[in-house]
Amino acid sequence: MYRVRADDLRSFLAALLAGCGASDEEADEVADHLVEANLTGHDSHGALRAPGYIEKIDAGEMIPRAAVTIERETPTTAVVDGHWGFGQPASRVAMRLCIEKAKAHAIACVAVRNANHMGRVGYYTGMASREGMVGLGCVNLHGASPCVAPFGGLDRRLPTNPFSIAYPTDREPDFLMDMTSSVVAEGKVRYRHTVGRPVPEGWIIDHAGAPATDTSLFYEAPFGALLPMGGVVAYKGFALSLAIEGLAGGLSGAPCSNGTAERHGNACWYVAIRIDAFGPLADFRRRVGEMIDYVKSSRKRPGVAEILYPGEPEHRTRKSRLEAGIPLDEPTWEWLIAKAARLGVACPKAAHKPEA
Numbered sequence: 001m002y003r004v005r006a007d008d009l010r011s012f013l014a015a016l017l018a019g020c021g022a023s024d025e026e027a028d029e030v031a032d033h034l035v036e037a038n039l040t041g042h043d044s045h046g047a048l049r050a051p052g053y054i055e056k057i058d059a060g061e062m063i064p065r066a067a068v069t070i071e072r073e074t075p076t077t078a079v080v081d082g083h084w085g086f087g088q089p090a091s092r093v094a095m096r097l098c099i100e101k102a103k104a105h106a107i108a109c110v111a112v113r114n115a116n117h118m119g120r121v122g123y124y125t126g127m128a129s130r131e132g133m134v135g136l137g138c139v140n141l142h143g144a145s146p147c148v149a150p151f152g153g154l155d156r157r158l159p160t161n162p163f164s165i166a167y168p169t170d171r172e173p174d175f176l177m178d179m180t181s182s183v184v185a186e187g188k189v190r191y192r193h194t195v196g197r198p199v200p201e202g203w204i205i206d207h208a209g210a211p212a213t214d215t216s217l218f219y220e221a222p223f224g225a226l227l228p229m230g231g232v233v234a235y236k237g238f239a240l241s242l243a244i245e246g247l248a249g250g251l252s253g254a255p256c257s258n259g260t261a262e263r264h265g266n267a268c269w270y271v272a273i274r275i276d277a278f279g280p281l282a283d284f285r286r287r288v289g290e291m292i293d294y295v296k297s298s299r300k301r302p303g304v305a306e307i308l309y310p311g312e313p314e315h316r317t318r319k320s321r322l323e324a325g326i327p328l329d330e331p332t333w334e335w336l337i338a339k340a341a342r343l344g345v346a347c348p349k350a351a352h353k354p355e356a
Ligand SMILES: NC(=O)c1ccc[n+]([C@@H]2O[C@H](COP(=O)([O-])OP(=O)(O)OC[C@H]3O[C@@H](n4cnc5c(N)ncnc54)[C@H](O)[C@@H]3O)[C@@H](O)[C@H]2O)c1
Pocket: 042, 045, 117, 118, 119, 120, 121, 122, 139, 140, 141, 160, 161, 162, 163, 164, 176, 177, 178, 179, 180, 181, 183, 184, 185, 186, 188, 266, 307, 308, 309, 310, 311, 312, 313, 314
């Protein structure tokens, strides 16, 4: 593993993306998103994604400097088209629109289509909670890239379809739930595959449906599948995934998973709800703060040091990684260094120091 300071990684990734044709603003925005994912502990959505983004740019599938346009609009809704640019600017525009419309009308929702991978949904629902609103977001894979078996099934039929809800509290941090409808994000399996580690039991099955931990049974033919979230009640994760297909794919006009879509991307659906339309914001923040204290005060099961609430693990990891730097796996880092050398982009020095 290598360790790089967040600021160094951010400017390095931005320089690489700009070297591949992104505008300075896009490069900064995407690099910040990836580094925030690393800072919050979601390495599956951090710098690990940069090689894939750059390969897509080189293949003409991710279009730098693409416009983000509003295709349909009412006072409380809109459909945004990302024109197959980076997914992050399209999601930012969509959530910003939600927030501005909700300021005027208490609630608004905006769908996104024709966008590439937008990273972490919570990055955008958090925009709403910082404005005193409830933020909701969900994402499908634009109909493509199924890797999750339906409840009771063997074949890949659905993507990992994530869902996020964020709201402000008077505790630190705000509540931020951001999770896949599968056991975990596919990137977490990919990360373990990249660094040569097995996955825990209960994440994947092999082609014949037997429980598996060897990631090659997922990435090599005949392909196994990820399981829907929920263990023995995985029909709940499966139900959530189908609901997300309708909201993100159905409402945006992007395909839902149907076995024919070929272009891998993200279709999204975002909502912002103004809390003070329902009563004083301070009362809401206090009520949910008291609830958090109450929940955390439970007796703990053996081996559990502390009860955490959604958003808290990320907040803590962010604090420690801002201090200690971001750990990066060797294959990703070496790919980025090699690309930087070809583009004439300078690498951060600290990155050359392998960990003991
Ligand atoms: N763009 C895409 O196509 C795409 C697809 C899938 C996932 N994603 C993103 O991947 C990321 C990871 O998703 P995931 O489901 O693998 O993450 P995960 O399994 O780590 O679950 C994350 C959620 O669980 C909470 N959590 C984790 N540990 C906890 C604990 N001990 N106590 C209480 N709460 C806890 C976190 O705060 C967070 O809300 C998300 O940000 C998601 O948006 C994106």
